[in-house]
Amino acid sequence: MNGTLHKAWGYQGDNMKLPVKDVEAAVPFYETVLGFHVLTRGTTPHKCAVLGRDDVQIGLVENGGDSTQDGCAFHVKHLKALFDEFRANGLQKEPSEFRVEQRDGVAWDVFYVVAPDGLCYWFGERQDPAA
Numbered sequence: 219m220n221g222t223l224h225k226a227w228g229y230q231g232d233n234m235k236l237p238v239k240d241v242e243a244a245v246p247f248y249e250t251v252l253g254f255h256v257l258t259r260g261t262t263p264h265k266c267a268v269l270g271r272d273d274v275q276i277g278l279v280e281n282g283g284d285s286t287q288d289g290c291a292f293h294v295k296h297l298k299a300l301f302d303e304f305r306a307n308g309l310q311k312e313p314s315e316f317r318v319e320q321r322d323g324v325a326w327d328v329f330y331v332v333a334p335d336g337l338c339y340w341f342g343e344r345q346d347p348a349a
Contacts, residue, residue, distance in 0.1 A: 221300020225293035226274040229338075230283075233276050233290045234268070236337055237283025241267050244278050244335040251307045252331070252339075278335075285336035297327050297343035304331070318345070 226233040238244040241259075245267055248254040254269035254276070266279040276290055294300055297316075305311065309331065319326050319342070326342040333339065 219296050219299050221294060221296040221298070221303055222272040223274045223292045223294055223300075223341075224272065226276060227291045228276075229289050229291070230287075233274075235277055235279050235281060235283075236290060237281050237285050237288055238278045238335045238337070239280065239285070240335075241265050241278050241280055244333070245269070247334050248276075248278075251304055251309050252333075253303065253307065286338075289338035289340070291340040291342065294341050294343045297329070297341060300341060301329055 228234070228236060245256060248269050249256070252271070254271040256267050257270045257275065258268045260266045260268075264279050264281045266277055268275055268277050274292065301311070301313065301316070311329065311331070316327060316329050319328050321342075325345040327345055328340060328342040331339045331341065
C-alpha cells in the first residue's frame with residue numbers, strides 16, 4: 219500500500235507560491251526524497267517550478283519571501299507508508315517523531331519535514347474514530 223497526498227494548504231494561504239532562494243537548488247530534494255515531479259518551470263514574474271505528486275501540486279518561487287516562515291500542510295492517506303517511502307529515499311527522521319495533533323476537534327497522526335530550503339511541511343492523516 220502506497221502513501222498518497224490528497225490535499226495541500228499553504229501556511230501563508232497559497233501552496234503555489236512557496237518561497238525559496240534558488241528553485242534549481244531546491245527541486246532535487248522534492249524529486250528525490252518527497253517523490254514530486256516537475257510539471258512546469260517559468261521565469262515570469264519570478265523564477266518558479268510547479269511540482270506535482272498524487273492529487274496535489276505545489277509551486278516553488280524565487281519571490282523574495284522567507285522560506286522559514288512558510289510551508290504547506292498535506293492531507294495524506296497511508297501516512298506510515300508515505301513516511302517509510304521518504305526514509306527509503308533518504309529522509310533522516312525516526313518513526314518516534316510521529317505524534318497526534320488535534321485540529322478543529324479532529325485527531326490527526328502527523329509528522330513534519332523541514333526541507334533544505336527551509337520550508338516546513340506537515341503530513342497528516344485523520345485518525346479513524348472507530349479505531
